[in-house]
Amino acid sequence: MLDLFQTTAPLAALLSLLFGYLCGSVPFGLLFTRAGGLGDIRAVGSGNIGATNVLRTGNKSLAAATLICDLLKGTLAVVVLDFSYGRDLAVIAGLGAFLGHVFPVWLQFKGGKGVATFIGVILGLFWPAALAFGAIWASVAWVTRYSSLAALVASAAVPFILYAFSLYPETLLATVLALILWIKHHENIRRLLAGTESKIGDGKTAAAAD
Numbered sequence: 001m002l003d004l005f006q007t008t009a010p011l012a013a014l015l016s017l018l019f020g021y022l023c024g025s026v027p028f029g030l031l032f033t034r035a036g037g038l039g040d041i042r043a044v045g046s047g048n049i050g051a052t053n054v055l056r057t058g059n060k061s062l063a064a065a066t067l068i069c070d071l072l073k074g075t076l077a078v079v080v081l082d083f084s085y086g087r088d089l090a091v092i093a094g095l096g097a098f099l100g101h102v103f104p105v106w107l108q109f110k111g112g113k114g115v116a117t118f119i120g121v122i123l124g125l126f127w128p129a130a131l132a133f134g135a136i137w138a139s140v141a142w143v144t145r146y147s148s149l150a151a152l153v154a155s156a157a158v159p160f161i162l163y164a165f166s167l168y169p170e171t172l173l174a175t176v177l178a179l180i181l182w183i184k185h186h187e188n189i190r191r192l193l194a195g196t197e198s199k200i201g202d203g204k205t206a207a208a209a210d
Contacts, residue, residue, distance in 0.1 A: 016089040020077040020096025024117055025104035028069040029054045032062045042107075049104075050112035052147075067116050073097060074120025082124065091169045094121040098177050102184060113184040115151045118177050122158055125170050129161045145199040148188035155181050 029049040033041040038057045041049055045056040051067035077097035082090035101117040103109040123130035133154045140150035155178040162171040182189070191197035 012085065012089060013092050016081055016085070016092040017096040019081065020093035020098075021100035022096075023073045023077040023093075024097035024100025025106060025111075026069075026073055026100075027104055027107055027111065028073075029066040029112070030107070032066055032069075033057060033059075036062050038062070042110075047110075048112050049107065051116060070101060070112065070116035071120035071123070073101070074117040075124040076120075078121055078124030087125075088169060090125065091173050094125060094173055095176065097121055098180070102180060114177070114181045115155070118155060118158075118181055121177065122170075122174060125173075126162060126165065126167055128165075129158050129170075129174075132161050133158055141200060145201060146192065146197055147200050148185060148197060149192055152182060152185060152189070 027049045029041050029051065033039065033044075033054060036059060038044075038059065041047075041053055041057070045053045047053070050070060051063045054066045055063035057063075074094065074097045077093040078090045081093040098114055098117050098121055100111075102111045102114045104111045119130055119133055122133060136154040136157050137150040140153045141147055144150070159171050159174040159178060162174050188197060
């Protein structure tokens with residue numbers, strides 16, 4: 001990512017990162033649950049602001065709205081910059097959007113785990129890779145019934161898919177995002193290794209899409 005910043009005008013890169021961050025930092029899960037009279041989502045379940053934790057409130061409509069909005073805020077940041085100023089700045093905006101969701105300044109840098117926004121950023125940059133993410137997630141989830149494992153495997157596959165299409169700045173971005181996503185899922189990884197991670201259909205879902 002450092003090379004990408006060095007090849008673009010510093011001010012333009014900074015503004016693109018900031019624009020993406022502001023898009024990504026909108027805490028839709030928190031806003032929707034408060035508007036729906038469900039209180040502070042950070043006091044529920046895992047404490048994350050993403051769709052999976054919103055689902056723990058029992059309101060499927062709000063969870064779906066959170067998922068869609070968390071995804072599209074990543075897509076918006078990328079598409080606006082790509083259309084207006086070119087791909088390099090769009091990639092930087094995608095980084096900003098993901099960081100904004102995971103580390104929102106408004107919530108003391110305690111945000112979601114980034115899966116939905118990761119998909120949204122990739123969707124804006126190269127939609128076939130986002131479709132591949134969905135297919136891989138569905139396949140792994142169907143075989144293992146682990147939502148978190150499906151997200152980890154799918155996110156790790158995306159950089160290789162982008163690289164196969166010679167999309168090198170996008171590959172670098174996806175690699176960085178996947179590494180952060182894996183770090184944010186460290187508790188899920190620990191439970192997977194211990195065999196204590198909850199499975200899809202167990203009545204509780206691991207926080208993989210927060």
